[in-house]
Amino acid sequence: MYAGASLAGARKLCARTTDIAINWSGGLHHAKRGEPSGFCYVNDIVLAILEMLRFFPRVLYIDIDIHHGDGVELAFYQSDRVMTVSFHKYTGDFFPGTGKLDDNGHGAGKNFALNVPLLDGIDDDMYLTIFKTVIEDTVTSFRPSAIVLQCGADSLGSDRLGAFNLSIAAHGECVNFVRGFNVPLLVLGGGGYTLRNVCRCWTYETSVLVGVNIPNELPRTVYDSFFADSQWKLHPPLSGRVENQNTPASLQKIIVGIRHKLRYLQGAPSVAMQEIPPDIQGFLKEEERTMEEMEDEISTASAGEQRVDSSVARNEFFGGEKDVDHDSPPTPPHSRGTRGGYRRGRGNPGAGDGGKDEYLQRRL
Ligand SMILES: [Zn+2]
Numbered sequence: 123m124y125a126g127a128s129l130a131g132a133r134k135l136c137a138r139t140t141d142i143a144i145n146w147s148g149g150l151h152h153a154k155r156g157e158p159s160g161f162c163y164v165n166d167i168v169l170a171i172l173e174m175l176r177f178f179p180r181v182l183y184i185d186i187d188i189h190h191g192d193g194v195e196l197a198f199y200q201s202d203r204v205m206t207v208s209f210h211k212y213t214g215d216f217f218p219g220t221g222k223l224d225d226n227g228h229g230a231g232k233n234f235a236l237n238v239p240l241l242d243g244i245d246d247d248m249y250l251t252i253f254k255t256v257i258e259d260t261v262t263s264f265r266p267s268a269i270v271l272q273c274g275a276d277s278l279g280s281d282r283l284g285a286f287n288l289s290i291a292a293h294g295e296c297v298n299f300v301r302g303f304n305v306p307l308l309v310l311g312g313g314g315y316t317l318r319n320v321c322r323c324w325t326y327e328t329s330v331l332v333g334v335n336i337p338n339e340l341p342r343t344v345y346d347s348f349f350a351d352s353q354w355k356l357h358p359p360l361s362g363r364v365e366n367q368n369t370p371a372s373l374q375k376i377i378v379g380i381r382h383k384l385r386y387l388q389g390a391p392s393v394a395m396q397e398i399p400p401d402i403q404g405f406l407k408e409e410e411r412t413m414e415e416m417e418d419e420i421s422t423a424s425a426g427e428q429r430v431d432s433s434v435a436r437n438e439f440f441g442g443e444k445d446v447d448h449d450s451p452p453t454p455p456h457s458r459g460t461r462g463g464y465r466r467g468r469g470n471p472g473a474g475d476g477g478k479d480e481y482l483q484r485r486l
Contacts, residue, residue, distance in 0.1 A: 182261065187274020
């Protein structure tokens with residue numbers, strides 16, 4: 123359901139029926155294509171970005187959860203159409219253990235994955251300084267046509283799993299700063315393990331995104347007992363419980379490193395979008411059609427052909443000295459589309475045990 127909501131938000135942005143879409147139940151950034159991870163089963167962020175890439179040439183993904191946005195980074199690690207920027211605690215053994223400054227993409231995606239590894243206890247001033255500097259520079263270089271912002275609330279002070287010192291106001295200022303670029307924006311939730319602060323944070327950030335001031339006094343509700351800790355305030359003091367291990371010098375080193383990578387971009391990559399790729403429903407229809415074609419192909423391929431030796435198993439391959447008749451054109455072992463008989467292929471250099479010039483012949 124949360125993935126459907128992120129996809130629905132992405133579609134609204136693509137259709138230009140909204141400038142900002144919010145799904146606080148989404149933002150499950152750890153899930154991978156082949157495995158669930160860190161309370162994340164489906165990576166709704168990746169699905170939403172894929173949908174957005176049908177219309178937007180470049181998507182910037184920003185992650186302010188205290189954990190590294192590894193699933194999203196991995197999905198687009200080789201793409202220059204998605205820039206991922208993750209601000210997170212990094213000590214090497216803090217979950218998920220990835221996201222060091224030097225990890226910055228691969229192939230076409232080299233320098234399109236940025237990581238801002240931070241230490242325990244970072245305060246509002248330091249966080250906002252490095253966040254605004256890095257994001258400003260990234261937007262200037264990458265010129266995103268849409269932004270996805272993951273707002274994990276475990277980067278707040280007093281979180282049960284996190285160890286930063288951020289206030290709700292500073293966390294919200296990151297959201298406000300991103301909103302200020304006036305680029306189509308998909309805002310998602312994420313982690314957050316002191317629940318009363320998670321709902322305070324995302325309530326405040328909703329107000330920021332819709333441009334409304336809301337009072338610090340919480341209204342009276344049936345949930346009052348959950349918020350008695352702060353005398354029913356929206357902005358309780360959350361900072362100062364963990365010693366700040368970051369220093370101005372350590373942050374400066376990160377900023378220098380990020381700017382160094384951004385210099386390699388040499389302007390935003392251009393994308394030739396001649397036709398809009400199919401959405402998921404279109405893709406499934408295409409898959410269905412391909413399956414039907416393959417079935418048709420198999421039944422046609424086996425029709426009307428000579429059965430040479432019924433003792434030989436179908437699809438068995440012969441090559442080299444075992445190939446006793448030597449009279450048929452060569453066929454590579456994995457060539458497709460053998461409809462109606464043999465087909466000459468390019469071979470498969472380097473594959474198999476028989477050397478690159480060895481052709482195998484197929485008998486049916
Ligand atoms: Zn997290």
